[in-house]
Structure formats: structure tokens, C-alpha cells
Amino acid sequence: MMDKYDCIVIGAGPAGLSATLTLGRARRKVALFDNGTNRNRVTHESHGFLTRDGIKPKEFKDIAVKQLESYPSVSISNETVIKVIKDVQRDLFLVNTSNNKSYITEKILLATGIQEEFPLLQIRQYYGKSLFSCPYCDGWELRDKPLAIIAENDEHIIHMTKLVFNWSKDLIVFTNGHQLSNKVRNDFESKKIKVYTEVIKNLHGDNGNLESIELESGENILRSGGFVVPSFYRPNKFAEHLNCQVDENGGIITDSAGRTTVIGIYIAGETEKAGPSSLMIAAADGNKAASSINMDITLDRF
Ligand SMILES: Cc1cc2nc3c(=O)[nH]c(=O)nc-3n(C[C@H](O)[C@H](O)[C@H](O)COP(=O)(O)OP(=O)(O)OC[C@H]3O[C@@H](n4cnc5c(N)ncnc54)[C@H](O)[C@@H]3O)c2cc1C
Known part of the structure; x- marks a missing residue:
């Protein structure tokens, strides 16, 4: 008979790590799985996490993993979870990993995060080094520089340009073929923000540091960094396969304390938000979901 865990946490980003810490401290038997695909792995520094501003x-x-080692009921494995199956009769979950191992658990926390898709493949080379998607995370480092805003629809263009204007007044908007309304163009021009609606042909730079953006016409515009608006998606469908309800935008429905509509399954972090957030918010979500998990186990067993 396999060991039974109180909770299996999938994903050791800030959401999963923080949940595991809370559960370990609550004396729960927890297994944490991670496969190293955290969204921020491409960047050198993380900003804005209280007491850890600028940390790699x-x-x-x-540090989080080291601190978890103090809790004997916690184990951490570098394994990819490939399947989660509900055992309805025993009210348990079976978790399968890519190493052909299986584990059983009473509760599951999905903290697997999201990923991004870019309008241009070349953006990947610069993402996390000189092109970013979150001004709160990286705006300070790019302050007052000649920046590009790369976005492809009115809503994203307006939002990102207005926001980034706070960090640098030297902005050029690249819509990669999207035609912007005259009203928006006029608003931007009144702030001396140029707009190029031509399709982008290439990005040029060195070692992830953007130097210029080349348009289809061959014109090359100098820029030393900027912000892009990617599309975000959840790469795995564990929640759907386990029959958790999702809303019309594909977001998993929760009670705002991490409980999904299926008893025993919880979510935290960007998986829950269905969009980008921050290390601090994800860690707080993990803490909140862990409290729900611990409370539910407590009430089940008391
Ligand atoms: C370039 C860049 C820079 C950023 N800079 C900052 C910053 O300065 N400050 C800030 O606050 N935020 C920053 N962020 C955002 C921050 O990284 C996210 O908000 C945060 O990581 C979300 O946490 P999470 O735990 O929800 O997901 P993640 O951190 O993405 O963690 C999810 C984890 O799940 C694991 N996983 C996924 N699927 C599986 C599976 N099937 N089996 C096992 N493991 C799995 C992954 O390996 C990953 O470790 C940045 C993001 C990017 C992309």
C-alpha cells in the first residue's frame, strides 16, 4: 500500500512553496512536485517582494526549499505531474508523474502557473532581459530609457502605454499591423508618443539587450528595451479533467479561498487568476489556499 499524503502540491512557484510552508507548519504530510518551468526563469532579478527586492x-x-527542509512531513521532488485521477470510492486522488511513479493523496493543490505566447517569436530572446510584460516588476530598471510598447489591440495598447508613461516619457508604440483609431493616435501624439502600425520584421540586439526594432519596410527604430503584452494561457488541464467548473473565460471557479467546485481540489497563484500577477500575490494566494486545505482536513477529522 502506497503512503497517503494529506496534500499534494503541484508547482513550486511562490504559490506552491508558500502553501507547502503553511501546510508543513500545520504538521500535514505534503509532497511538492515541480518541473522547473516557472514563468520567471528567464529573468535575472525579481523585484517588489518585500525584503527580497532584486533577488534572483x-x-x-x-531559500524557500531550504526553509521547507526544517519540516519533516514535507517532501519535494523534481518531477512532472502528468495525470491526476479522482478515486471516487475512496475519496482520494491518484497522482502520476513522468518518472512512472504514483502517489495517493486526500487533497490536491494546483499551483502550476501560466505561460505566455508572444506576437513575434523573436521576443523570447529579449524577454526577461530588456523586454518585460509587467511594469511594476521591471519599470524601475527601465526608467527614462527609450522604450518600445509592443501590443496588438486597442485595449492592450492604451493600457500599457498609459501605464509605462509613468516610468519613461520616451515611448514608441509598435502595433505589429493593428490599425489604431485616430482618437488614440491623437492622444498619444499630444504626449509625443509615436505610433508605428507596420508589421515588425525583426528585433535586433545583443545578448538579450534590445537595440532596435526593424519594420517590414526596412526602417530600423532604435529602442533599448520595452514592454510587450503577451497572451497568457494555462498549459495543463488538470482542473478540467477533474471536472472543476470553469467560467466563460476559462478561469477556474473558486470560492476566493482557493477551493474549486470539486471537493478536495484547490488552486492558487496564477493558475487561479488565469492571468499574470506577482510573486507577492501568488505567495499570498498559496498561504490562503493552504489555510482552506488545513481547515477542511481539520473539520473532516476532528
Ligand atoms: C520575465 C518575468 C519577470 C518577472 N518579474 C517579476 C518581478 O520582478 N516581481 C514579481 O513580483 N513578479 C515577477 N514576475 C511574475 C512572477 O514570476 C509570477 O507572478 C509568479 O511566478 C507566479 O507564481 P505561481 O506560483 O502562480 O507560478 P510559477 O512561478 O510560474 O510557478 C508554477 C510552477 O509550477 C510548476 N509546474 C507546472 N506544471 C507542472 C507539472 N505538470 N508538474 C510539476 N510542476 C509543474 C513549474 O515548474 C513552476 O515552478 C515576472 C514574470 C516574468 C515572466
Whole structure:
């Protein structure tokens, strides 16, 4: 008979790590799985996490993992979870990993995060080094620089441009073929923000540092960094396969304390938000979901 866990946490980003810490401290038997695909792995520094401003993402995770080692009921494995199956009769979950191992658990926390898709493949080379998607995370480092805003619809263009204008007044908007309304163009021009609606042909730079953006016409516009608006998506469908209800936008429905519509399944972090957030928010979500998990186990067993 396999060991039964109180909770299996899938994903050791800030959401999963923080949940595991809370559960370990609550004396729960927890297994945490991670496969190293955290969204911020491409960046050198993380900003805005209280007391850890400027920390490297790897160092952030290493400290969290080290601190979890103090809790004997917690185990951490570098494994990809490939399937979660509900055992309805026993009210348990079976978790399968890519190493052909299986685990059983009473509760599941999905903290697997999201990923981004870019309008242009070349953006990947610069993402996390000189092109970013979150001004709160990286706006300070790019302040007053000649920046590009790369976005492809009115709503995203307006939102990102107005926001980034706070950090740098030297902005050029690239819509990659999207035609912007005259009203918006006039608003931007009144602030001396140029707009290029031509399709982008290429990005140029060195070692992730953007130097210029080349348009289809061959015109090359100098920029030393900027912000892009990617599309975000949830790469795995564990929640759907386990029959958790989702809303019309594909977001998993929760009670705002991390409980999904299926008893025993919880979510935290960007998986829950169905969009980008921050290390601090994800960690807080993990803490909140862990309290729900612990309370539910407590009430079941008391
Ligand atoms: C370039 C960049 C820079 C950023 N800079 C900042 C910053 O300065 N400050 C800030 O606050 N935020 C920053 N962020 C945002 C921050 O990284 C996210 O908000 C945060 O990581 C979300 O936490 P999470 O725990 O929800 O997801 P993640 O951190 O993405 O963690 C999810 C984890 O799940 C694991 N996983 C996924 N699927 C599986 C599976 N099937 N099996 C096992 N494990 C799995 C992954 O390996 C990953 O570690 C940045 C993001 C990017 C992309």
C-alpha cells in the first residue's frame, strides 16, 4: 500500500512553496512536485517582494526549499505531474508523474502557473532581459530609457502605454499591423508618443539587450528595451479533467479561498487568476489556499 499524503502540491512557484510552508507548519504530510518551468526563469532579478527586492529567481526558490527542509512531513521532488485521477470510492486522488511513479493523496493543490505566447517569436530572446510584460516588476530598471510598447489591440495598447508613461516619457508604440483609431493616435501624439502600425520584421540586439526594432519596410527604430503584452494561457488541464467548473473565460471557479467546485481540489497563484500577477500575490494566494486545505482536513477529522 502506497503512503497517503494529506496534500499534494503541484508547482513550486511562490504559490506552491508558500502553501507547502503553511501546510508543513500545520504538521500535514505534503509532497511538492515541480518541473522547473516557472514563468520567471528567464529573468535575472525579481523585484517588489518585500525584503527580497532584486533577488534572483533561483535564489528565491532555493531559500524557500531550504526553509521547507526544517519540516519533516514535507517532501519535494523534481518531477512532472502528468495525470491526476479522482478515486471516487475512496475519496482520494491518484497522482502520476513522468518518472512512472504514483502517489495517493486526500487533497490536491494546483499551483502550476501560466505561460505566455508572444506576437513575434523573436521576443523570447529579449524577454526577461530588456523586454518585460509587467511594469511594476521591471519599470524601475527601465526608467527614462527609450522604450518600445509592443501590443496588438486597442485595449492592450492604451493600457500599457498609459501605464509605462509613468516610468519613461520616451515611448514608441509598435502595433505589429493593428490599425489604431485616430482618437488614440491623437492622444498619444499630444504626449509625443509615436505610433508605428507596420508589421515588425525583426528585433535586433545583443545578448538579450534590445537595440532596435526593424519594420517590414526596412526602417530600423532604435529602442533599448520595452514592454510587450503577451497572451497568457494555462498549459495543463488538470482542473478540467477533474471536472472543476470553469467560467466563460476559462478561469477556474473558486470560492476566493482557493477551493474549486470539486471537493478536495484547490488552486492558487496564477493558475487561479488565469492571468499574470506577482510573486507577492501568488505567495499570498498559496498561504490562503493552504489555510482552506488545513481547515477542511481539520473539520473532516476532528
Ligand atoms: C520575465 C518575468 C519577470 C518577472 N518579474 C517579476 C518581478 O520582478 N516581481 C514579481 O513580483 N513578479 C515577477 N514576475 C511574475 C512572477 O514570476 C509570477 O507572478 C509568479 O511566478 C507566479 O507564481 P505561481 O506560483 O502562480 O507560478 P510559477 O512561478 O510560474 O510557478 C508554477 C510552477 O509550477 C510548476 N509546474 C507546472 N506544471 C507542472 C507539472 N505538470 N508538474 C510539476 N510542476 C509543474 C513549474 O515548474 C513552476 O515552478 C515576472 C514574470 C516574468 C515572466
